[in-house]
Amino acid sequence: MQKKIFIKTFGCQMNEYDSNRIYDSVKRLGFIKSEDQGNADCYLLNTCHIRDKAKEKVYHEIGRVKKLYRGRKKPIMIVAGCVAQAENQEMLNREPYIDIILGPQSYHKINDLLKNFINKDKIEETEFDTILKFNYFDKIENKNSNVSSYLTIQEGCDKFCSFCVVPYTRGPEYSRPFNKILAEAESLISNGAKEIILLGQNVNAYSYKDKFKEYRISNLINKLASYSELKRIRYTTSHPRDMTDDLIECYSTNKKLMPFLHLPIQSGSNKMLKLMNRKYTVEQYIKIYEKIKKINSSIEFSSDFIVAYPGETDDDFNKTLNLVKKIKFINSFSFIFSPRPGTKAANLDQIKKETAKERLLKIQEHLFKSQLNMNESFINKSIDVLVENKINGQKKLFGRNKYMNSVIFDGEENYIGKNINIKIKEVNQNSLFGKIEKNNMRAA
Ligand code: SAM
Ligand code: SF4
Numbered sequence: 001m002q003k004k005i006f007i008k009t010f011g012c013q014m015n016e017y018d019s020n021r022i023y024d025s026v027k028r029l030g031f032i033k034s035e036d037q038g039n040a041d042c043y044l045l046n047t048c049h050i051r052d053k054a055k056e057k058v059y060h061e062i063g064r065v066k067k068l069y070r071g072r073k074k075p076i077m078i079v080a081g082c083v084a085q086a087e088n089q090e091m092l093n094r095e096p097y098i099d100i101i102l103g104p105q106s107y108h109k110i111n112d113l114l115k116n117f118i119n120k121d122k123i124e125e126t127e128f129d130t131i132l133k134f135n136y137f138d139k140i141e142n143k144n145s146n147v148s149s150y151l152t153i154q155e156g157c158d159k160f161c162s163f164c165v166v167p168y169t170r171g172p173e174y175s176r177p178f179n180k181i182l183a184e185a186e187s188l189i190s191n192g193a194k195e196i197i198l199l200g201q202n203v204n205a206y207s208y209k210d211k212f213k214e215y216r217i218s219n220l221i222n223k224l225a226s227y228s229e230l231k232r233i234r235y236t237t238s239h240p241r242d243m244t245d246d247l248i249e250c251y252s253t254n255k256k257l258m259p260f261l262h263l264p265i266q267s268g269s270n271k272m273l274k275l276m277n278r279k280y281t282v283e284q285y286i287k288i289y290e291k292i293k294k295i296n297s298s299i300e301f302s303s304d305f306i307v308a309y310p311g312e313t314d315d316d317f318n319k320t321l322n323l324v325k326k327i328k329f330i331n332s333f334s335f336i337f338s339p340r341p342g343t344k345a346a347n348l349d350q351i352k353k354e355t356a357k358e359r360l361l362k363i364q365e366h367l368f369k370s371q372l373n374m375n376e377s378f379i380n381k382s383i384d385v386l387v388e389n390k391i392n393g394q395k396k397l398f399g400r401n402k403y404m405n406s407v408i409f410d411g412e413e414n415y416i417g418k419n420i421n422i423k424i425k426e427v428n429q430n431s432l433f434g435k436i437e438k439n440n441m442r443a444a
Pocket of ligand 2: 157158202
């Protein structure tokens with residue numbers, strides 16, 4: 001009999017990729033995905049630990065699951081992801097409803113754990129077995145059939161920014177073998193992928209050496225571009241220190257690399273960058289920006305910002321605001337510093353909550369304004385959109401332009417997977433709305 005698994009994913013694109021790969025694995029045991037969280041034999045929470053009350057969110061979620069299954073057979077409850085890695089045994093002690101704790105580098109064990117699972121056993125798997133994990137998943141086809149598909153090429157981080165929990169939850173930096181990544185890309189393309197987004201916590205630090213040479217992300221991007229059915233290539237998340245010239249050069253030579261770069265700076269103050277252990281200066285960041293803009297002035301940037309990191313004065317914050325005014329980031333993420341247990345910044349004196357909130361509002365006012373300005377610049381223009389899917393329950397389609405903006409328009413499902421021209425009629429901060437231009441559908 002088929003068993004059902006419900007997977008709920010929190011956090012970043014890497015977690016989304018992992019959840020899909022976990023599903024590729026458990027399908028071999030006869031599991032199928034349940035869309036109904038109240039009807040599953042196995043309930044998996046893929047968690048994120050990057051900010052806020054991550055741990056408490058997981059306990060709340062489990063509370064909801066308990067209520068849903070009250071008076072019925074409980075599902076096998078798995079907590080996976082970065083909270084599982086960080087909290088491990090403590091979670092099993094505190095919440096007896098959890099059956100399995102599964103850290104991000106132990107996902108290859110999931111089928112054995114489920115096969116051998118006998119009620120009342122409590123299991124914790126949080127080893128950093130990254131190589132074994134990827135070896136296991138290399139043997140299981142990636143069945144994802146999204147038009148825009150994620151592909152993890154690198155995991156973990158050795159940079160230890162003072163605020164960040166990733167080196168502790170995902171472990172040391174690891175780059176997958178070049179040929180294994182290409183094999184996975186080929187299967188994604190044969191499943192219908194027209195865009196591949198290369199993923200890594202430090203994606204541009206990708207470095208794989210065989211007997212003959214070192215492969216960098218630039219080699220991957222250039223090789224991927226040779227697949228004729230693949231139309232677009234992106235990568236995220238990059239660190240400014242790893243924006244090497246070979247990668248920057250791709251923006252002039254590779255037409256499939258989209259002209260949009262997410263490059264987190266975190267702060268516009270060198271003092272703060274030093275305290276955060278970011279290992280670059282604002283001037284070095286601007287140099288990268290200028291080099292890329294010189295190649296093609298239509299390449300746009302987005303970034304991440306942390307406000308109210310311990311020690312941030314009004315003057316430091318104003319430097320960040322000045323940077324935001326200088327570089328018109330088109331779509332950025334901004335956060336109030338959130339102390340993460342185990343990191344260097346965990347026990348530093350924190351900035352008052354009201355000041356932190358004020359700073360967040362202020363920076364967001366500028367960021368949102370430049371996002372809206374960018375979106376407004378598309379009004380009455382015809383833009384190239386890769387159509388990704390149908391919007392549930394509506395006769396509308398969803399796609400993205402080259403800058404990752406969401407574009408929504410009326411259309412038939414046969415456009416999915418194709419590049420078409422859309423004339424933009426209206427915009428808001430997050431999306432563009434338009435109409436299909438008549439007779440200009442390009443060959444996909
Ligand atoms: N590796 C990327 C880099 O170095 O730029 C960032 C990856 S991190 C998963 C995504 C973003 O979360 C960071 O760029 C940072 O802005 C934010 N972040 C990470 N830790 C944080 C913390 N403790 N408090 C607030 N924001 C945080
Ligand atoms: Fe975290 Fe990115 Fe810094 Fe690594 S480089 S510690 S992932 S913020």
